[in-house]
Amino acid sequence: MLTILPPLPTFEHAITPENAAIAVRLVVKLSQRRVYLYQGDRLLAKYTLAIGKQGWETPTGIFQVLSKEKNPVFKSFRTGQLIEPGPDNPLGVRWIGIWTDGKTQIGFHGTNQEELLGQAVSHGCLRMRNRDVTAMFDQVSLGTIVSVEP
Template identity: 55%
Template sequence: MLLHRISLLAALIVALGNTAAPALADSLGRETRPLANNAAMPSATVYRSPIAATSHLVLSLSDRRVYVYRDRRLQASYPVAVGKPGWETPTGTFRVFQKVTHPDWESPFTGEIIPAGTPENPLGPRWIAFWTDGNNAIGFHGTPFVNSIGQAASFGCARMRNEDIIALFEQVDIGTTVTVIP
């Protein structure tokens, strides 16, 4: 998805904080690091809220689930669809840098903007971005394609049932750590 209507705060983070997140440990204590080619990832460490400081997401590509931790305790998990072959979801440690309710979607292929709430919009009711190369962004979002949940079916994003993305949206904030593991 092309980065669309980025907030002023996210723009500042991109402009001033384009450094990879530091190495962190996943829920099993294994060290995780961003991929070397993800040097343009925004780091929102300075702007973290109390929620972001205590919560952590682990997106397991093999489990096809996102796990929500608060104070190192599992709070919830949700099934997801992940990137299909050729459009794999990037692995590493990132931070949430954008949250949008009722997001518009801009096609990365045609540039066409699909308004929020229309049946053609694949993002559902919420968008939570955690990776960008400056042009494209990857994140968690709802989907009208619920049969794709549990599959490698997206263009890199983590698709979720609409009710699940609404619940996840309330559990994270700008700066929340997202660790994507194979």
């Protein structure tokens, strides 16, 4: 059975020359396992990440925030099992989606395994402390530019 997904939103107006100095943006440095939150050229915050493991590497490139969700429900891509919000949910308390192939999504999210931060252990997502992803969630909006660098 084929599932037809709606087209992805476009955000052509996200950064213009007029608002570039005040625009919020994210820069992920995979080698450092950190994400940096900027407003224009001013660094506002930096957070430790867990990144994609070998064979499931986090994609690099320029992306945009496509979706945001508080207390997301996790659906296993392997089994289809749903895990409701709570302490057993591997997505933690927030989801910020930045990439999709129409079937799978990759994004920033909290975690119920904070001891794994700083490691390459995910299936491509960018895991964060729940308090950190909550703070970042409040700073970004749909269309925020996300640069993922090696």
